[in-house]
Amino acid sequence: MNVSAVEIAQAYIRELSALRKWFALCFIVIATITIGLATTWPKSYTSFSTIYADNSNILQPLMEGNAVATGIGDQARMAQEILFNRIYTDDVLKASGWDVNGMTPSQKDSIILDIQSNTEVTNVGRAPASLIRIAHHDPDPVKAFTIAQKYTTLFIEESVVEKRTESRGAFNFIQQQVDSYQTKLQDSENRLSKFKSENNYGTQADANGRISSFRAEMERLQLDLTQLDTEKASVEAQLAGEQQVVRDLTEMNEFRKRINALQMQLDNLRSRFHDNYPDVVAVQEQISDLMSLYENGNAGVLISSDDLQADGMTPLHQELRSRLAQIETTKQSKESQLNGIRALNAAEMDRMTLINESDAQLAELTRDYNVTRDFYNDLKKKLENARVSMNLDEEQQGVNFKVQEAAVIPTQPDGLGLVELLLGSFILALAVPLGLLVLYMELDPRVSSESDFQADWPPFLIAIPPMISAHKKRISDGLFLSLFILISLVLYGSAVMINIAGIA
């Protein structure tokens, strides 16, 4: 079931009315405690000065990019380091009214730590801040002013010295770096020149040119050799054909010579003997065998190779043999050239490897040299900048600290005023019992409204309002409210009066 806001408010008012005595008691207790705290809380006064770090003098645009005035990156941190230095302990203690001569070191430490813990050095505004605020808190306004003023004076004086020291330190450091890099640069130059003199293999481009020309020449010679091989094969084929012709002619001539010789021998024998004479018969059989060989194509056995070479040379055959010999000669010449060029190419490839190795070492040495040279040149420039910066600080032309707002004796204590505190006390004294009431209402498990009735119960008919005499209730409520207001006025009025009278 939904409950309207009015019903909720009525429930709260009813409960507040029922518990009004507890509410009032809680209010009075909290109000009394908070008023007591507000009026008796120790007061603290803060005196502060604002220092302007001016780094925009007339020299800045003139020297921009060259000289670097001592920066104001975190001036507050720098100021704190300066001011909280132990060497100023006595100065600060004296300024705050202590007799340092009669104090032990541990007493001094204790007091200065207390002073430092109540001193704040902060940058004012966004980074890069150009305003520094030095503030000191103390229950005594005069003491707060004195210490804040002392710290301001100390900072102005010491920051000038600090800047000079810092810029001189920077110059000396860069000077050392320049000397160191000068030595490194000389070493690098020597290594480079020595390497160049010891490794002169020519350039990679020349070697590549030569290798390319060698390869072209080798390819051309290989083509020539291939052509000669083809030509040689052709001539050898022709020569082989011509040899068969010569052989056939030689065989026929030999056959004819032998037949003619045997015929002449036979004729001679017949002229002297009968046909059945054994010699005649033997010669006839020889003739018959020869004829048989010839007819069977085996006349080649009648001739030797010497016969062929000696006797069988035709003009074409001789020309072919001459041509073949010429080809062989040319081929041998070309092969000889090819081998020579291959050797040269291999030598050039070896040289190429050396050139590559040499180039890599040279590149590394050159790189070292260049880096060292760049660093050296850069440091030289920085050295000059540092020199000018140092001169700026010497002449107090860099960052200047000016007191923008001098410390004064504070007239008002820190934090909230009494009125604000009393208002807070009143709100708290009201809020706490109201909060407890809300908590009580929310956590109370008892049935108090229509919404608490469950759906499975018999129907909810109505809520009967309390039957109280409105007149009596008004009187009762009015009396209670009047009393409550009276007590509140007495409590808070007393606090104000006490404060005005200066008792607290």
Added chain:
Amino acid sequence: MEQEKLLSKEELQSYGLIHPAMEDLDVVNAFRNLRTSLLNKMEQYNSTLMVTAITPDGGASFVATNLAAAFTFDHQKTAMLIDCNFQDPALAEKFNLDFKYGLKDFISGKVNDISQIVYSTGIQRLRLIPSGNQESDVVEFFTGERMFSFLSEVRSRYSNRIIIIDAPPILDSADTKILAELADYILLVVPYKGVTTNLINRTLNSIDKTKIVGMILNK
């Protein structure tokens, strides 16, 4: 019956009784609305309605009395209020009634005429039967035949009369469960911030829920 002396507005106000001309109309209107809701739910007017709370001081007597008064706002209707809360009878005192006999006297047989225990209240058309004087075991009275015949007779006397029984808290007395059997309807009074939902569930489980005509929150 002698001429009835009606209560003045101031007396009604001081007794905590509603009347149509009272200043706090919220309470009057609440009882009027309750009366209307009950009339819509009841089958006949002359029914027996038991008003009981879950815990002592739950406001059952207050609701029963003022509900009875609300019924009598209608000039055609009458109401009979019976104080059955023998443990803590409050109605006679509420009406500042000086009675001789009451319900217990009738049930115990001390008197036999019902008219001897019926009293005027000072409110027109509203009659009251106080709890009585007899000190004895009240449970025995409610379970007896005389209680049953008493209710039947009271109910049958007038057709335009509603009988409202002011019963003790359910969880506090066995009487209420016996009376619940005799009544036609039950009106359950839930005291404001007096009980938890668990306790209400326990109460509902202990009686016949079909007779419960509804629940009200007594603030």
